[in-house]
Structures are given as C-alpha cells and as structure tokens.
Amino acid sequence: MAVEFQGGVVIGADSRTTMGSYISNRVTDKLTPVHDKIYCCRSGSAADTQFIADLVRYYLQMYAVQHNEPPSVQTAAALFQELCYQNKDYLLAGIIVAGWDKHNGGTIYSIPIGGSLHKQPFTIGGSGSSFIYGYCDANFKKNMSQNEAVEFVKNAVTLAMSRDGSSGGCVRIAIITEDGIERLFFPGNDLPELAKEVYIKEGLRPPTISEISQAFSNLQSIRLRDFMEIGLRDAARIAIRSVEVFGFFALGEIIGRRSLIGYKY
Secondary structure, eight states, rough: OOEEEETTEEEEOOOEEETEEEESSOOOOOOOETTTEEEEEEEEHHHHHHHHHHHHHHHHHHHHHHHHOOOHHHHHHHHHHHHHHHHTTTEEEEEEEEEEETTTTTEEEEEETOOOOOSSSOOOOSSSSGGSHHHHHHHHHOOOOOOHHHHHHHHHHHHHHHTTTTTOSSSEEEEEEEEEEEEEEEOOOGGGOHHHHHHHHTTTOOOOOHHHHHHHHHHHHOOOHHHTTTTTHHHHHHHHHHHHHHHOOOOSSSSSOOOOOOOOO
C-alpha cells in the first residue's frame, strides 16, 4: 500500500510469497526501486512483477540519460500501465507506483490487474487488501504528518497480515521525500496485535480449541434437509456462530458483530 503525506509518500508491504498453500519465501522485499525516488509495490505473480519492474527500471534509466533529468512518477506509472495493459492476457501483475518528483511532489498511482491507471491519495493492493478497505477508509486523512502516515501504513499492513493467509512475515516501509529514501523494518514479532486489542476492548475473547472443533462439526452437520427440519433461522444462527468462532471476524463495523469482514477456514 501507499499513502501521501505532507512531504512525500509512505509505502509498505508484507514479506510473504506463497505457492498455493506453501510459503516459498518469508522475507520477500516487495518494495522495488525503479529510479532514485520512485518505487513500486508488487502483488500478483512474483515472476511477472519482477520482470516488469526490471524492464521499467531500464527504460527510466535510458529516459534520465536522454533527457538529462530524472523521470517523473507519472512517467514511471505510464510505463508500467502500458506494459501491464498490452500484456494483460498473459500477466498477473498488480502494481503501485509511488515517489517524489520536482513537478508534482509526492504522488501515487495504482495499476491493478488488467492495466488500468489511477492516481490516488492512498491505495492498497494484493490479496490482503480486501480485508482492510474499511480500516483504510475510516482512518485515512489528508495532509497527515510523516509519523502518522508511517503508523497508518504499518497498522493497515499488520491487519491484512492477520487476516490473509497469503500475507505475513515482517513489514517493510519506505519513506520517499525530496531528501531521498528512508527504509524501515518491523519484524513480525514486534508488530501490534491489533485484532486482539479490539477483542479485549469489545469484551470478546479468542475461540478455544474445543470451540473451533465444535464449529467445524456444526458447519459440517448443516445440510439442505436441516433447513427443513430446524428452520432457516436456527440453521443460519449455527452457521454464523461457527464462522464467528473460525474467523475472528471482529474487525467489522465497530469493528464487530455486524459485518463479516474476513474469515479464513
């Protein structure tokens, strides 16, 4: 993800790469420099996004030599967009381009899978992003300070990691300003346990092993005939309680019991 602040942009990502259910790399660096003050965040196929980033880096180096000035963030985003769109049938690549240039300051562009281009004050992407749209919409504000932006990115990525099985590891953050790049690293065991804090605040508790086992049994026991025998309302109540136990879904509207934000079986 990436977010603008008063003096530049902050980008952040987790560090997990997966092959199906297998974690192939726990410490991937998904923040990839393509020029001095321009970075991209990569999601989708690791091979596809690494190749595209290398190609854009080459083109931007050629641009800087030919024009005798560094490229703008918009130029980098346009290159990514062209490559992603022209090869949309062959690539699985979601890209966030962020950086600082003398023309526009700190700017962010999102290029989701398919190759469209969107300029945004903040953007999120990747498999874990679907779990944190509500958090980001509720907590983003314009003209944040640098520290506020870093905290916002760290918390958002941490929440995504706690929900998404394809996200995890550590959190890497880069702060891009007129003065250059500052990299931050947060090990997984030093990240805030935000979901647990919400549970404590709301008077909830994590499910026990026996409750999880019972929840599995409850879901497995619900068949079509059960809706006829016990009624739709009771069957739905069993299913919802089972999902509640499985999912730890208390990051909903309050973040709580009124919406199922993300649950993993």
